[in-house]
Amino acid sequence: MAQQHSYPFVPYRPERYAEQDMITRGREFYEHLDRRRSVRFFSDEPVPRECLELAVRAANTAPSGAHQQPWKFVLIGDAATKKRIREASEVEERQNYEGGRLPPEWREALAPLETTSDKGYLEVAPWLVVCFAEKYGIRPDGRRVKHYYVNESVGIACGFFIAALHTMGLSTLTHTPNPMAFLSEICARPANERPYILFPVGYAAQDAEVPDLTRKADALVTFSPEDVFGP
Ligand code: IYR
Secondary structure, eight states, rough: OOOOOOSSOOOOOOOOOOOOHHHHHHHHHHHHTTOOOOOSSSOOOOOHHHHHHHHHHHHHHOOOOGOOOOEEEEEOOHHHHHHHHHHHHHHHHHHHHHHHOOOOHHHHGGGGTTSOOOTTTTHHEEEEEEEEEEEEEEOSSSSSEESHHHHHHHHHHHHHHHHHHHTTTTTOOBBOOOSTTHHHHHTTTTTTTEEEEEEEOOOOOOOOOOOOOOOOOTTTOOOHHHHHOOO
């Protein structure tokens, strides 16, 4: 029987595949994602703006709390703004690395990545994308709209964004200069938006290197107590 909805609903029939195809597709997707690495050495070669627009469109398909889509992606391609962002980032990061603001435990965790306060890649990469999280919405009459699960929603959207770039052969880094309030000012964003992640985007430099990391082998935990699921 047709249900009554206060909002229009439409049929949804996602693709189904034969079991062997499901496994092949799943394996290929996993192997594709497994080839992605965060990059700190970029080429200055230009990247078509359309690639960035497509990645943002992919991000914008993410599920979100109450479908409030609490994200904004600011695209920066001009040298002067990139320079401002690099300089402001480095002011903060020098405090972190050289000014003792990073606690010893944090420094130890970062040591294998060999990160420093030099954020040259923010000027080299052809694009910077700043994702902002909308802490709350604003109705046309100026009243605030509460947003739900903002961090989860924006995190998922950024994951889609990263995967889309990787699919196009582009590289990025989930950079979170700390603190990063300066991005609100430079990008002229309103008070309901807070900077979430700064992504340099471009081709990896031809001589780029990444730490030889491994991924954890115990990500999957199986939990099926017999009394619930049976033998
Ligand atoms: N924001 C600093 C420090 C830093 C923090 C984490 I957590 C990293 O995974 C990497 C770096 C920086 O960008 O250098």
